[in-house]
Amino acid sequence: MNPYAVDLEPFFGKQVEEGTTAYAGAPLPEGTAPAPEEAIVEALRTVHDPEIPVNIYDLGLIYAINRQEGGNVHILMTLTAPACPVAGEMPVQVANAVAGVEGVGEVEVELTWEPPWTTDRMSEDAKMALDIG
Template sequence: MTDQANHVLTEAPGPKSSAPDEDAIISAIATVFDPEIPVNIYELGLIYAIDLHEDGRVGIEMTLTAPNCPSAQELPEQVRDAVSKVDGVSGASVEIVWEPPWDMSRMSDDARLALNMF
């Protein structure tokens, strides 16, 4: 009688799930500009939150400079489209939030410089 070796069966590793790269998401968002202001919406401080999920979904909370912004329909769609094109993103959702209200203090130094607001 011969001894059989004990074998542990393991599954071959599949593709790893991992959240998309935050810098790539920010770069994609920075391609979206408010048509009335020559600064991208990230530098304007309109992005309040970026939630990256391990399955590739990205959730974004953003605001607008004013509730009656004429670009209220287009900007969220442009953000969703830009983020959806980033490698590793399986889906993107954009939610408009109004709290806290946007004000100029949320703008980056680059945005202030571009708009001559120092």
């Protein structure tokens, strides 16, 4: 069991607080090359909101990817709504997906509600997939 994982039980059916953070990964061995941002983005594209058939990156739920020393990564993300049923689970899924990328060390995924998500943040592909003009 990941000692950094967020306990999800308290979040089911409740609004998750600003700043809720999930952790995954481990420090990289000295001299390991850090992952390129493109590899991190590809990992993010493997995570989907179960209610929307588009990945979280193309939905525009990822506000920032900050690559840090030692291959560590801090991700600032949001969800479509604070009371989203997977709000407590999604940051954990994101942290685990990114931690699985070669060249990524420790991952910290922070949830924010500001600015609120809107469909304007979606990629053109995501808008087409969901028939949003």
